[in-house]
Amino acid sequence: LARIALDAMGGDYAPQAPVTGTLLALREFGGDHTFQLIGQSAVVSKVLEELLAGDFADVAERARASIEIIEAPDVVSMSDKPAAALRGKPNSSMIVGLRRHAEGLADAFVSAGNTGAQMAASTVILKLHEGLRRPAIGTLFPSALDPVLVLDSGANVDCSPDEYVQFARLGSVYAETILGRKNPSIGLLSIGEEAEKGNAVVKEANRLLSTTSGINFQGNVEGRDIPAGASDRGPIDIVVCDGFVGNVLLKFYEAAAPLIVGLVGRHAGLDREQLEQAFGHLDYSEYGGAPLLGVKGVSIISHGKSSPRALKNAIRVGIRAVESRMSEHMGSRLAPVQQTAALGESA
């Protein structure tokens, strides 16, 4: 049973997409989950009523019992600076939703709004687990095998070696609780498989990861192992890297995939609809949303262009995170980096 707070004003297609996504979730997921639509209540209410009188008449009765509209007069725009949104719009749907979560009135918060603002507000309002300087973002990359979780993909650009260990721990809990991977395998992104390959920080991160217990570290992986979903040593569930590299890769893939699909499609004479179908396999936004990793609580980040279906999937991620007690597991796994073995080695 999860109580999900939704940012009804967040994303390019709000409030239509979040409200519709909520109704899809209500219809498709079992359980007695409840939903709080946070936003300008007059607007949200109108959209909700229209949907319940139309396509969602079948769930109208359940909706009235399990969906609540919570007033939040302000809206964080996609272009607002995070700090300004945090200070200047305390009554925005984003801040109100996160505050309800922090106060125990909701178990998770889901938003397709301004990602930077969501990160900053989640950090300030929910707080971080001990030992973290910033939260991390994990992104699922489609691969030839199962999707690979790449983190950090943008929150932490200058990383010290011990932050890679935190990413490995955060990613492990995410992969276990949300993706259902058992003993997920972790690769450290570098420019060669050997431990001595890489830049100075990555080489030291390899050493720390190798001596960290409780994670399934498989050594260095290379760029090619992400689309492959595996290195020579076997399948890879998680790839850790700094947020600079992760963000460059994410944006590169986001643009390269449709370029390649388009090139091949034109070559093959595919029409637009066939192309879109083919592309579905590669559209990582279809995973719905990614939990912001490291905060005390559940803050699900969805792409600004999320469809109702993507938001429904994001809600599912939120429900899973609540039910699996993801955040508590993270807190207990984020002990300070174990230095004993490392010190022993250099002695």
Add this chain to the structure above:
Amino acid sequence: LARIALDAMGGDYAPQAPVTGTLLALREFGGDHTFQLIGQSAVVSKVLEELLAGDFADVAERARASIEIIEAPDVVSMSDKPAAALRGKPNSSMIVGLRRHAEGLADAFVSAGNTGAQMAASTVILKLHEGLRRPAIGTLFPSALDPVLVLDSGANVDCSPDEYVQFARLGSVYAETILGRKNPSIGLLSIGEEAEKGNAVVKEANRLLSTTSGINFQGNVEGRDIPAGASDRGPIDIVVCDGFVGNVLLKFYEAAAPLIVGLVGRHAGLDREQLEQAFGHLDYSEYGGAPLLGVKGVSIISHGKSSPRALKNAIRVGIRAVESRMSEHMGSRLAPVQQTAALGESA
């Protein structure tokens, strides 16, 4: 008129591919270029004679006048460590070929052999232009517009900000002389378009690049701008990044492109041949070879899996580099980073 030394023993398909590539070049390119096939002369000679008696009978007479076989008994394998190859195999085709270039007996060296060994041997034997610590590798990434030159793609993993300026200068000369781009535009790879986005080194590199004269610096670009071939500010010819990020991207793309092509192709019911045709547009190895940037001379690096056609294209890159005096232009452009404007700014 260029005298090209070829590593006849380098690459997965040697000596067949380099010898055939040389004959293709002889047949297709005008001019009185001459070719030196460096390798185990008995083996190379046998392959050459067979080709001249068969598919290349039409150029047999020209071949006898313009192709010379130079004995080099040793072979650098793809798995040899660079330093070991350099010390332990002084009579390898790679070392003999580069030495001939350094001694003025050849104008360029082309190899599909061990890239690390070629880099190390080129650096030691040809020497670097002043102000460089290591050579750089520029790789052409296919894009929606013209291919984008990404450098460094693997030689320099821990870069100081001034090395980005050297990459910009090296890339500019490459783009002008080999790719024929006028006043090539340069982007600095980062995680946002604004100058203040990035990690500490990249932010400082942005400042240095902004105050460097003689280059067409367009500010930061993001991962998505590489496949697009452009940022919001216009088309991009060159993207500079450190060799860690460049190598990760290169290997990622190398694996992601066939994965996506395969996915879409299966979806569209393409057969193997159609897939290969479609993929041709994306196969960066078809550019043939890339000059190792920063050495005093012309050392063309080709992919180990280079086909005869790829090696022919690599020879063309070598001829262009010689005829355009690429290396001399690089030497004259690689003045120490101009610090005056930067100092002025912080005053």
